[in-house]
Amino acid sequence: MHPARSVIIFTTLSGLGFGLLVWLGLGMPSPKGLVAFVFFTIAYLLAAGGLVASTFHLGHPERALRAFTQWRTSWLSREAVISVATLLVMAAYGAGLVFWDTRIVWLGWLGAALSLATVLATSMIYAQLKTVPRWNHWTTPALFLALSVAGGALLAGQLRFALPLLAVAGGVQVVAWMTGDKRFRGRGTSVATATGLGGMGDIRAFEPPHTGTNYLMREMVHVIGRKHASRLRMLSLLLGYGLPIALMMLPFNHWLALLAVIAHITGVFASRWLFFAEAEHVVGLYYGRK
Amino acid sequence: MTALPPTTDRKLGLVIDLDTCVGCHACVVACKGWNTENYGAPLSDQDAYGGAPSGTFLNRVHSYEVRPTTGTAKLVHFPKSCLHCDDAPCVTVCPTGASYKRSADGIVLVNEDACIGCGLCAWACPYGAREMDADAGVMKKCTLCVDRIYNENLPEVDREPACVRTCPAGARHFGDFADPDSNVSRLTEERGGFDLMPELGTKPVNKYLPPRERDRSEDIDILAPYLEPVTEDANGFLGWLERTLSKLPGGR
Numbered sequence: 001m002h003p004a005r006s007v008i009i010f011t012t013l014s015g016l017g018f019g020l021l022v023w024l025g026l027g028m029p030s031p032k033g034l035v036a037f038v039f040f041t042i043a044y045l046l047a048a049g050g051l052v053a054s055t056f057h058l059g060h061p062e063r064a065l066r067a068f069t070q071w072r073t074s075w076l077s078r079e080a081v082i083s084v085a086t087l088l089v090m091a092a093y094g095a096g097l098v099f100w101d102t103r104i105v106w107l108g109w110l111g112a113a114l115s116l117a118t119v120l121a122t123s124m125i126y127a128q129l130k131t132v133p134r135w136n137h138w139t140t141p142a143l144f145l146a147l148s149v150a151g152g153a154l155l156a157g158q159l160r161f162a163l164p165l166l167a168v169a170g171g172v173q174v175v176a177w178m179t180g181d182k183r184f185r186g187r188g189t190s191v192a193t194a195t196g197l198g199g200m201g202d203i204r205a206f207e208p209p210h211t212g213t214n215y216l217m218r219e220m221v222h223v224i225g226r227k228h229a230s231r232l233r234m235l236s237l238l239l240g241y242g243l244p245i246a247l248m249m250l251p252f253n254h255w256l257a258l259l260a261v262i263a264h265i266t267g268v269f270a271s272r273w274l275f276f277a278e279a280e281h282v283v284g285l286y287y288g289r290k
Numbered sequence: 291m292t293a294l295p296p297t298t299d300r301k302l303g304l305v306i307d308l309d310t311c312v313g314c315h316a317c318v319v320a321c322k323g324w325n326t327e328n329y330g331a332p333l334s335d336q337d338a339y340g341g342a343p344s345g346t347f348l349n350r351v352h353s354y355e356v357r358p359t360t361g362t363a364k365l366v367h368f369p370k371s372c373l374h375c376d377d378a379p380c381v382t383v384c385p386t387g388a389s390y391k392r393s394a395d396g397i398v399l400v401n402e403d404a405c406i407g408c409g410l411c412a413w414a415c416p417y418g419a420r421e422m423d424a425d426a427g428v429m430k431k432c433t434l435c436v437d438r439i440y441n442e443n444l445p446e447v448d449r450e451p452a453c454v455r456t457c458p459a460g461a462r463h464f465g466d467f468a469d470p471d472s473n474v475s476r477l478t479e480e481r482g483g484f485d486l487m488p489e490l491g492t493k494p495v496n497k498y499l500p501p502r503e504r505d506r507s508e509d510i511d512i513l514a515p516y517l518e519p520v521t522e523d524a525n526g527f528l529g530w531l532e533r534t535l536s537k538l539p540g541g542r
Contacts, residue, residue, distance in 0.1 A: 001413070057408070057409075058406050058407050058408055058427075059405070059406065059407015059408075059409075059422060059426075059427025059428055059429075060405065060406045060407045060427050060428065061406070063386065063404065063405075063406045064406055066385075066386035066387070066388075066404055066406060067385040067386050067406060067408075069385075069386060069387055070384060070385050070386060070387050072293060073293050073382040073383075073384075074382065074383055074384055074385045075383070076383065076385035076408065076410055077385035077386075080385065125383075125410065128383070128414075129379075129383075129413055129414055130379065130416070130490050130491070131379070131413065131414060131415065131416045131490070132413070187489070188489055189416075189487055189489060189490065191354075193486075193487050193488070193489060194416075194486060194487055195354055195366070195368060195486070196484045196485070196486055196498055196500070197308075197354065197356055197366060197500070197501075199500075200356045200358055200364070200500075200501070201356045201357045201358035201359060201363075201364075202356070202357045203354050203355070203356050203357075204354065204355045204356075204357070205352065205353075205354060206353045206354055206355040206365060207352070207353035208352065209315075209318070209347075209350035209351050209352050209370075210347075210350065211343075212342055212343045212344050213342070213344055214344055214345070214347070214350075214421065215344075215346065215412070215421040215422050215424070216412070216418040216421060219409065219412065219413075219422075220412070220413065220418070281413070282416045282487065282490070283415070283416060283417065283418040286352055286370065286417075286418060287352075
């Protein structure tokens with residue numbers, strides 16, 4: 001799949017932002033006044049900033065409000081509805097902390113649950129697609145949720161949770177890569193089932209429908225990004241998981257924490273790039289590739 | 291609403307005969323022509339006369355080489371457009387309700403005024419039937435020429451999809467699959483029509499007919515035996531040359 005910059009930025013940053021909101025909602029930490037203002041500003045810049053970035057890839061962003069209507073069937077619509085509900089609930093909760101030094105516990109818990117639901121909805125947009133076997137698996141929501149909660153804990157300064165959660169996320173990441181590499185083949189979709197000609201013999205794409213490229217090939221048969229896959233995987237593991245874990249084991253220091261956050265975000269960007277670049281869409285079979 | 295109708299009164303769709311398709315691309319051109327001038331935004335082209343032309347098409351013809359275990363390879367031309375699936379995944383993923391399947395005739399359509407151009411429906415379709423128009427920013431797909439098949443301003447003979455009307459080989463057939471006596475139902479029954487990627491559970495309405503076995507006759511060419519090579523062994527000058535060359539280093 002084509003790794004669109006806006007979507008990579010959106011899923012990475014908003015995942016982190018909603019992860020931070022989970023911890024703020026749980027009262028870990030439970031800041032007040034100006035500190036609370038700073039925490040909530042960071043969370044909202046990440047979460048809402050990501051949502052705004054995601055509208056950049058739309059053909060008609062001015063019609064985005066319509067995306068709130070089809071929550072009964074569409075995960076993308078559910079994501080829109082739940083994310084806005086989360087931001088509203090957490091705004092009320094945050095206002096209590098910032099302006100009135102009051103923590104409305106149930107509102108925080110509701111906001112935390114909605115934050116998790118938002119990340120789940122985002123991941124299900126990808127996990128629901130049978131056409132992309134690599135995504136169509138429980139590891140997709142597991143990875144999105146684990147990264148969001150672990151990264152959120154890191155941002156929230158909850159190091160005793162961040163450390164084990166990052167290790168778990170790293171484990172899910174490795175499982176997602178290893179099982180994902182075999183899933184396309186395992187599903188049994190091939191050029192034989194795509195054309196229905198499998199009973200006649202070996203099938204080779206002989207002539208494409210056109211001499212140039214097209215929307216389908218640019219969007220779904222995008223293979224260029226896979227060139228450095230194994231190196232990017234190592235980089236993502238080291239920066240996104242290994243280095244932050246190592247830094248957290250050192251005596252606490254704000255600069256080291258900042259370095260851990262930056263390394264983590266860079267690693268997650270690499271992971272998210274690969275999430276798209278390595279994903280093979282079945283329509284590629286019609287064009288003689290995956 | 292992007293929920294799929296539980297059943298549709300009629301199931302309009304196409305039968306595509308892979309045995310008769312000659313790969314002329316006339317259906318591609320007819321489709322592009324009709325659908326650029328009629329329903330919805332035109333099918334735009336980018337850099338049409340330049341070095342890297344690209345454009346929106348609702349119907350494309352691939353060609354595949356099939357190599358059987360015995361005998362010669364066969365070329366199969368393979369037109370592909372929207373299959374108007376009963377369980378269309380492109381419809382349910384749509385966040386705005388722009389995509390829908392009609393309960394009256396089963397045609398899958400896009401309301402272009404409600405489409406935000408997110409592209410998720412194109413991701414959900416296994417067949418590459420949906421293409422985002424780079425100029426209009428909305429999703430385009432086969433309408434089964436909904437503006438022809440019910441159009442009383444057209445002569446009755448023209449009230450079928452442009453691709454079917456134009457096909458010079460008679461490889462495309464249009465009809466109602468809900469009616470067991472329709473032309474398309476009978477063709478599918480008689481010729482063993484099949485689904486594309488049935489394992490994905492999309493339940494396509496359109497069916498494909500497999501290429502027939504080629505006729506084979508042992509004695510059709512009575513002159514062939516006389517054209518067999520008279521001898522495989524060289525003698526005389528050529529024989530000497532062959533033996534001498536074989537003795538050189540690297541010879542056999």
